[in-house]
Amino acid sequence: MDTKRLVNWRILICALCLILIFSTLSLRIYWIQTVEASKIMDKATEQWDRARTLQPMRGAIKDRNGEILAFDGKAYTVNARLKGRDDKDKDFVKDPYYTANALAPILNAPVPELVKMLTKPNTVVELGRYGRKISEEQKNRILALQFPKLPSGQQVEENQLPGIFLNETTRRVYPNNSFASHVIGYLDLYDQPKMGIELQLNKELAGEQGQMEYKRDGAGYQLPDSQGQYVPAKDGYDVYLTLDRQIQDYVEQALDVVDRQYKPKGMTVIVSDPQTGEILAMGNRSQFNPNTYYNGITNYTNHAITSMFEPGSTFKIITLAAAIEEGLFNPNETYDSGKYTIKGQVPIRDHNNGVGWGRITFLEGVQRSSNVMFAKLGYERLKLEKLRAYFKKFGIGSLTEIELPYEKEGNLINLEKPRSPRDWAASTFGQGVTVTAIQQIAAVGAIANGGELLKPHIVKELRDPHTGAVVKRSEREVQRRVVSEATAKKTRDILETVVTGEHGTGKLYAIDGYHVAGKTGTAQKYDPNTGKIMDGHYIASFIGFAPKDNPRLLVYVVIDDPETSDSYIYWGKTMIAPTFKTIMERSLQYLQQQPDFSRVESDKGNGKNDKKSQAQVLAAQPVASQTLPKFEGMSTTAAQLRAKQDNLTVTVLGTGTKIVEQYPAAYEQTVPGKQIILVTDRLDGAKMPDFKGKSLREVMEFTSLLNIDVQAAGTGFVVQQSIAPGTALTGKEKLLITLQSESQPPPAPQPQEGTAPAGTASPDGATPPPASGTGTTAPTNPTGEQPAGQQGGQQGSTGSNQQAPPTGTQAGQTSPTP
Secondary structure (H helix, E strand, C coil), rough: HHHHHHHHHHHHHHHHHHHHHHHHHHHHHHHCCCHHHHHHHHHHHHHHEEEEEEEECCCCCCCCCEEEEEEEEEEEEEEEEEECCCCCCCCCCCCCCHHHHHHHHHCCCHHHHHHHHCCCCEEEEEEEHHCEEEEEHHHHHHHHHHHHCCCCCECCCCCCCCCEEEEEEEECCCCCCCCCCCHCCCCCCCEEECHHHHCCCCHHCCCEEEEEEEEEECCCEEECCCCCCCCCCCCCCCCEECCCCHHHHHHHHHHHHHHHCCCCCEEEEEEEECCCCCCEEEEEEECCCHHHCCCCCCCCCHHHHHEEECCCCHHHHHHHHHHHHHHCCCCEEEEEEEEEEHHHCCCCCCCCCCCCEEEHHHHHHHHHCCCCHHHHHHHHHHHHHHHHHHHCCCCCCCCCCCCCCCCCCCHHHHHCCCCCCCCCCCHHHHHCCCHHHHHHHHHHHHHCCEEEEEECCCCEEECCCCCEEEEEEEEEEEEEEEEEEEEHHHHHHHHHHHHHHCCCHHHHCEECCCCCEEEEEEEEECCCCCCCCEEHHHHEEEEEEEECCCCCCEEEEEEEECCCCCCCCHHHHHHHHHHHHHHHHHHHHHCCCCCCCCHHHHHHHHHCCCCCHHHHCCCCCCCCCCEEECCCCEEEHHHHHHHCCCCCCEECCCCCCCCEEEECCCCCCEECCCCEEEEEEECCCCCCCCCCCCCCCHHHHHHHHHHHHHEEEEEEEEEEEEECCCEEEECCCCEEEEECCCCCCCCCCCCCCCCCCCCCCCCCCHHHCCCCCCCCCCCCCCCCCECCCCCCCCCCCCCCCCCCCCCCCCCCCCCCCC
16 A cells, blocks of 8 residues: 555544544533433532531520529530441441440440440441430540540550540530429430420420521532522520529428438429419429439429329318308307218218317317318308309319429319219318319419419510520419409408417417418328228328418428328428428518518517517518519619609619619519619629628629629528629629528427327327227317318329329218327
């Protein structure tokens, strides 16, 4: 072949190759741009676009003064890598047995369980609940194992515990441990709310998740000109409870004293402000620590709102108020006490086994807690329809709708479906009906405040966690008027005589210098399986308020079946009265409720006051409450002049010219000497006041407005502060205060062995019976009455049993002797 032909042939071959290559490329380009375009674009978008869920911060739970009860803190999750990523990766668990033994004491975990998790076929495992959300201290201990220090102080660089790594997360922290745990509730290790406020207001606390979308390059960096969507997370609201940290602390201390000595099956104390319906304290025993909810008790029931029980004679308050309202109660009218017989029915007996006290007045019948008198009022005079109507008006058998989950209604079965006249007659003194403690608080609160049934609140307000602005506030909420103011006043006067009267069953509950009104109650418990009375098992209680006129506090104490050899007739002296008096007296002092001179002189005339208590009371001045004006919106000068005209002591925060906030709020009640805080529109230049003699509550009111951290030691009133008065504040200070109480809770009396000897006077002056077999009558109960359930065997549920009581009577039931 000549040279020319060879060149042409090569040119042809090259041309064909080029044509083939370009044809193939063109076909491929066409294929990519048409057939596979959408698929490739989807894959590219998947590589470019990134979306991330933004988690909100859960809101804190605080008391009414801003003290933190629950918040989100830093935590860590422990994970283990069981296999290397490749042949060169050496950071994995090589010796699961050594690793398990090393971690077990730090994580408080059983070694076998850790070994089981560390020998799984997985590549990465989480160490169960033991490794979830561990504390900073636990994290540091693990790091010390991984990179220990040599005796020379030099830190080892090579990981001595390979395969273990920590991921930062958050956990719910309860700084006061078991404090008010039934109210606050808890989050489990998987961030699920289980009870209390954490569950009830989970939506408000949790906030809303956010979303962030953006485009990135192949190296993972965000493209500078990329357009994406950003929806910020909305942090949860801070929840301010109506609980007062100091009053709750008094309740916890008092509960601890009884729980340690007598170990009751259950115990509940509620403290409320009857004028507003706000719950200032709520405590239960048994108890648990929400930080370690998985340890300890298995019963997390909030008995204050969930457990239904026969109230006994505390229920007589409603019957008494109803009779007074209908004009059917004459305190000077007389009747024959002892027994009351409805034709064909088992007689209703007074609590001294039907012996009674002869012919007495109706007023004395209330003081002695006579079942016969209340049966006459309810059965003969009010009759079934009115009795049932009044009980319902007072909220019995209905939810109070307090802001807590799992509330129970109780029941009025012996009024709704009475099987005999005796059944509904017995309900007048607290038998055959079941209530919850919060229902009792609401009902008696209506008598204390002048006749209005208020909705109880345990949530005061919701606030924005960043601005502090109030989003929602619980106001005083009147459900209905149940009795007139005059009726409520008469009822309060009579209930005071239960505490102060010669024949009163509540004399143990008197407090020097204060007018206390209230009522005792005792009910027998029933076997939930058989419905029969359980001999020797009782629920005892007292509900009382003070001062009697314009009460500041209402306290309800319920004790369920304590472990003691003492007869139930002594429980008032050994358990209930010390608990009630400690909480009521210390709380009134904390609220700066001054004692009453008239009560002091009366007690002194009766020889009830010792010199020490008289001196303490006489050192105080009488107090009269007044309504606060609205300072918000006023100029600073005008507000100070108005405060001076009203004889109010004010503290002005800042150097601004206009008042933008005040504490307490406008139109609230206050007393002379109480600190009124006015916040100006410019906080620069605020100075530290002198807190000596002030309560923790007043300190918290001031410091919360400036976001100053406070640490308190002790209880009572301030005796020392770390920042001198007059110091200019920036809001970054940390204030340390020392408090000291003027009175300490009295020591609980030691339980007596056995029963009192024959002829010995019981705590209220009644005479206990002699030894069994003498045929004498049962003793008078210093808690106020024969236990509910002994008058014909009305069957009801106990504090832990939530079944409705069977109706009907058990013929032949008599009151037991101690």
